[in-house]
Amino acid sequence: MSAQVESGFAAPVLNDYAALRSSFQWKDAFALLSGLPEHKGLNIAYEAVDRHAASALAQRTAIRWIRKDRTSRDFTYAELRELTNQFANVLEQLGIQKGDRVFAFTGRIPELYISALGTLKKAAVFCPLFSVFGPEPVFQRLSRGDARVLVTTLDQYDKKIKGILPRLPELEWVLLTDAETHLNGKVKSLALLMKDASPEFRIPVTLPEDPALLHFTSGTTGMPKGALHVHNAVVMHLITGKYVLDFHDDDVYWCTADPGWVTGTSYGILSPLVNGITNIVDEEEFDAARWYSILEDHKVNVWYTAPTAIRRLMRMSIKPRSQYNLENLRLILSVGEPLHPEAVRWAQQTFEVPVLDNWWQTETGGIMISNYRSMEVRPGSMGKPLPGIEAAIGEIKDSGIELINEPGKQGNLILKKGWPSMFRTYLHEEARYDKCFHGDWYVTGDLAYRDADGYFWFVGRADDIIKTSGHMVGPFEVESTLMEHPAVGEAAVIGKPEPTIGELVKGFVVLKPGQIPDDALKLDIIGFARKKMGAAVAPKEIAFVTSLPKTRSGKILRRLLKARELGLPEGDTSTLEQS
Ligand code: ATP
């Protein structure tokens, strides 16, 4: 199926994948950046804000912030430059040095974006946290991340921070976005400090390898790891914005991810700004009608979201194309989990635009494998590696990595190390970091295969693979089949230990509205899966559930389903979404 359901939109930025891949050179990509004008160096915030503020884009809206009540406020690139300069000056006055860690723990409010970019200007390291975390996950991350500054709100401070402060001796400053006065010598009003700070700031020497961002992983497979990224990553934010997100001049773009998850920073702040377009930020959480209205009212051209959101929309009876005017929408993209073929087909038919799945991780800092607007979409495939990125399938041997070139053969998804946005360490876990690398290759922890035409297909996380009757079963394949059953809205599959066959495939199913969860339907779903997949691979047990446990970033927590099924401890649940 061709991805192109085009109607008069400008041609894709990347119009010939094969040609660009063969001619691509990193130095050409770096040449698209400005570099710091006063000295040799590279600073993400300069590329994202200041260079546009000094150009014809100065009065363009950089960020349109939509409040919970649906009113909005626009920040131009020129305004953003001044506000982020003020924040950098506040840090300077507080004695913050290059490399110090500045955390934000707020909802999606302007101060979050201003502090992110202002911190980068100061060459300090920014770390955003999900605002829904309770005190303990916040404490864990602040202490593991050696936080010196925390930007938060009065409400969060009262409810979650005050109590953990005595355990955080290294945390020197707490800046409250909405306090009118300073609370004490340590807890200050950010607004007051900003008011007195100059809107002019000289970015200090920043080298491409200087640390810039600290991101904790989603915790899908265990305790979240702190991945550290450097300023050089900005080239990845730049080119993936062009080649994958297909940014054109004047585009309005909306990434629904919260900056507490890497997608919400790399693609909810940096990539659109580095590319000089207008970035929509919505303060509110998922709400189908609201989301469709935002796409309509703000004339969104490019929309980056996640499989969990697409699956939720699929379960509803809303007809977006007829109920809303979405004529400006050109492209939808998805990341974070596998996007089932059924979801791709539904979304492409429903929105009448290409729907492009792509794959990356906190550790990779930017999109690594993707579908492209100009390339045929094979529903269920993650697509092909970005120009400049080498991805492969390999087996880990004592002697090192053995590449698997045979089409269709599963193995570890690996990346040739050294791309600019590669993480530089797991904070305080150097040994764990080293273990991810084998020779020239970074081992992602995911299993996949490549087809004869070079498309990559996700099989599952290495930890989630089910070994049943001598077969290795990836949950994604089984879940995708379950999703094709007309009664199934969402599905997750685990392996349940069983003495004769090793593990038994068990499916947890959320039904579509109006379906009756009885034994007849269970048998029908099992029969359906058997017919499609064969008895060895199809689930032997089905349980109906009203929802699936997910991370804050919307990923299904299979390890939690398994622990609950087996009555084992649940492990780290700091990123569990409480619905
Ligand atoms: P943790 O590492 O703490 O267990 P996590 O791996 O979920 O959490 P992230 O870095 O947010 O943390 O997620 C990256 C992972 O998400 C990938 O390794 C992969 O398993 C999954 N993923 C992301 N995008 C896709 C996609 N398009 N298709 C399939 N899986 C995806």
Ligand code: MG
């Ligand atoms: Mg991971």
